[in-house]
Amino acid sequence: MSEVQSLKIILTSGRTIEQGVSLVGTKITKLAKDATAVCFLDPNDMEKLHLSEDQNIEIQTSEGSIVVRAKLSKDAPHEGIAFIPLGIYANWVTPPGDAGIGVPKYKGIDAIISPTTKKVLEVNDLLNILLEHKDKN
């Protein structure tokens, strides 16, 4: 299978046990980052991008981009679909939804993923970006 630089995928978010545990008082700690700054990919998609487990990838959607670690999905095959646990990393690239009912689009998001050398930001870093945004306005 030939190596490509980036891949169009459908991004979908949802619950995992690890993400659920990290909800309890540790949403700004390493536990939350380890549980939620990850993206589970089909082995064929990993191969197309020549990715190895825990390598950083950038996910780009209409809302912006976020860097997370690539993980080999245990729920494969689901080629073309990437799964990201619920949390601040997933929501950084989640659209607010366009169905007219005020519900975010957590599932079926058009996205592009690519390997990156950029680092995964801490939850704290993301919050500081939001606070800087406040100061600019």
Add this chain to the structure above:
Amino acid sequence: MKTVTDVVCPFCGSLCDDIEVVLDKNNIVEVKNACQLGAAKIAGNVDSKRLLKPMIKIDNKFVEVSYDEAVTKAAEILIKAEFPIFYGFGSTEADAHRESIKLAEEVGAIWDHCPSVCHGPSIMAIQEIGLAGCTLGEIRNRSDVIVYLGCNPMEAHPRHMSRYTTFPRGYFRDKGFQERTVVVIDIRQTETAKLANLFLQIEPDGDFEFLSALRAIVRGHEIKADKVAGIPTEKIIELSEIMKNAKHGALFFGLGIASTKGNHRNVDAALSLVRDLNEYTKFYIMPLRGHYNVTGAQAVVTWISGYPFAVSLLKGFPQYNPGEFSLTGVMSRGEADAAVIVASDPVGNSPKKVMEHFAKIPMITLDPYETPTTRLSEVVFPVTKSGVESEGTAYRMDMVPIRLRKVKSGPEGVFTDYVVLNKIWKKYKELKKNKQ
């Protein structure tokens, strides 16, 4: 050492009520029977950051203050606000819900809660065509066919299958899982799907198409296509036969249909499917609810205002319109000018556009722990963990109210959500009177 029995788990909507907590004085040393999620919630994670003192932000830095000072600051923010929003409530008890709505009505605010980022579309569909519902106890004792559609309880409600649907022996299901057929429909072969007798892998956003085809087959029509939404037609026929031949069936659904393309129309199709199936057998349907008391918040706001979520009290009377008054709508349009957040982390759980607006407006937050939301707040109140450190009422996902137990004392001097909200209400009334 002492063991508190029959504790109700305050994590997910399953509200497992068989938990045992072993205490050494006021310290939890063991949580028995709970899943990983429940055990973490009851005992707390090792590196959890518990909030112990009220804080207000001065020059972008938090300063510890007394409850009275924090209450005054919160009331002042609400007095100035012209378009405040109240949000959260999924992880607190029903008296706190009631008190928050009383305050929101006094202030003139939007009152919204977790369905607006979760099962809101499901509620909208249920309002339109109704729901054939029953209790989880009935399913445990009677159901021989269980369908999980667009949900993964093994990761979100880890004891759902073992307590209510698949593995327990029931009054009419003496042989437990040997007498039950489990079907899972999902886009991935999840941990739940791996336990199914029949797994149908559906294409993303194919829910409405699939449900419509299944409804047509159940009603005796022929489908000419070989596949629908990626599922071979013969498999949909097989599922139709399983469902029609059930003695007592139950269909559970999650955001896998409510948050995909079509939203409430997908849920509408699922509710209609179950209505159709009741021409042949007994079949029931239930949304899998995430936070332990989101069903309770929905019940409380409905009996007070008449509406289940996204309620505006801005004009002094309730108005309901999810697209207009839900959290994501109000915040992504940049409308709210203050927020009161109770038992929730909308900064962590909302799209970035919503997070960005939260960062711009004064927020008053009640939470036992530090979260992304408390970090962005102007006023933070520590509170007890309801269902562990204080009692109250919660509603299970099947609408059954269950009394939460107090297992241990909370940190010294820390109040419940209800008490803090009541203090803010009193101070707000006082400031409003002085202003007039």
